[in-house]
Amino acid sequence: MSDTFKKLEQVLQHRKQEDPSSSYVASLYNKGLDTILKKIGEEATETVIAAKSGDKKQIIYEMADLWFHSLVLLAQQDLSADDVLKELERRFGLSGLDEKANRTK
């Protein structure tokens, strides 16, 4: 699993116990699920805007925001990045169209 994600998750776990006023992440946990989900929607839109602007540096910046808030959601739900990476591994080796066709949704 990604060392970066692992290190970030340790920070995110640690901040669960902290005072909401002490850090941005602690304040996100305190505000709760809806606030975290709004950030996911917001950062996804900002990634789209950056890509349409053709600004590669901004794409990286917004995608870092998107992945960061993804990790916050996972931590808030007592899930881990590893759960998501394992799901990606599971799909691995399948041709994309086969995989798409196999989806239950």
Added chain:
Amino acid sequence: MSDTFKKLEQVLQHRKQEDPSSSYVASLYNKGLDTILKKIGEEATETVIAAKSGDKKQIIYEMADLWFHSLVLLAQQDLSADDVLKELERRFGLSGLDEKANRTK
């Protein structure tokens, strides 16, 4: 960097040369940027819906979709997951609120 992401990126690079009809990823590249960005928006919304439904398995599933299409966007833009992970590393150790306050936007 994440082994999973590294392996996935190799697959994604490989599929850039493939016929659009041969795989879901090759068809995404062929349809171009707007189609990839629609998927980012779509999977972000589906992640929000899964989280509000309280369905942890579905959160993992939709986030896998979101990260997967993130990697497709990066590959299409000749960027890599490592660029995003390095940006996250760069921010690392900063308290979230400091980091937030330092943003230019």
Added chain:
Amino acid sequence: MSDTFKKLEQVLQHRKQEDPSSSYVASLYNKGLDTILKKIGEEATETVIAAKSGDKKQIIYEMADLWFHSLVLLAQQDLSADDVLKELERRFGLSGLDEKANRTK
């Protein structure tokens, strides 16, 4: 209230009784809330993409999709466009910044 919205709402109400296979709207009701919400997220993203492409005709097209699925959501929730227009009326005459400052969120 908008004549267009009023006429559309009559159609949408009518299709609530129809067989899911008979129309796109009837199939949306049948698939349920999550499917309708996915469309809201999807059409919002497509509106963003159209605007960033500088394609005015496409902006109109995607915003029609967005408003249409908004009306479907309202109908599915037994709400009406008039409820939303009245909320907009209520805010009317307020300076935007005052209105923004008064929000509880």
Added chain:
Amino acid sequence: MSDTFKKLEQVLQHRKQEDPSSSYVASLYNKGLDTILKKIGEEATETVIAAKSGDKKQIIYEMADLWFHSLVLLAQQDLSADDVLKELERRFGLSGLDEKANRTK
């Protein structure tokens, strides 16, 4: 066309000439397209969250925000709500599935 939309559009046109510090809408115009589009993405996500929370009052509130920022986008693009309503009228009477099938995208 909707009286509410017509009245709102007059306000929005008027605020185009105003000082960015004088109102929320004038500040949106001044910040430009990307800021307006971020609001569209944000309010769409908040509508989804409100609907999943089963909070009808909040659905009305967030949809008012979504439609309001839709009108701001139209005004910024020198388009009008009437363009969107006419597009909806044009599609009118078509069965949804026919309409869907006829789409070029």
